[in-house]
Amino acid sequence: MPRWKALPEELDPQIREFASQLRRLVDRSGLNINAVADRTGYSKTSWERYLNGRLLAPRGAVVALAEVTGTPQHHLTTMWELAERAWSRAEMRHDMTMEAIRITQARAALGELGSTAPPRDTRSKSPGAGGAY
Numbered sequence: 001m002p003r004w005k006a007l008p009e010e011l012d013p014q015i016r017e018f019a020s021q022l023r024r025l026v027d028r029s030g031l032n033i034n035a036v037a038d039r040t041g042y043s044k045t046s047w048e049r050y051l052n053g054r055l056l057a058p059r060g061a062v063v064a065l066a067e068v069t070g071t072p073q074h075h076l077t078t079m080w081e082l083a084e085r086a087w088s089r090a091e092m093r094h095d096m097t098m099e100a101i102r103i104t105q106a107r108a109a110l111g112e113l114g115s116t117a118p119p120r121d122t123r124s125k126s127p128g129a130g131g132a133y
Helices: 013-029 033-040 044-051 059-069 073-116
Strands: none
Touching: 013 033, 013 044, 013 059, 013 073, 033 044, 033 059, 044 059, 059 073
């Protein structure tokens, strides 16, 4: 059984490469996730999310992993910056999609309200228009 789950297909290539690099560092270190968590100060659950591409590791976690694995920080933080930009773009696209869905749902709801409202009485209600109040 492979150590890592497959990364999500929809991941941006830069995020995919970054998560793969983090996995390689952990593999080369010989540490398990519990040891990485203990030595970096970030939880096991957080590292599982970072290494499986479900959450972008914060810069502090990346720096801590570099220190634990003896990896030069510069290269890893540069990769993190690129991944962070890609993550932000992906979040923005997701937010825009969700907003479009909300607008569509609101318009549909308003359309339903308009079609189910009782017909308006357009007859004049003034006393001089043929009837007394």
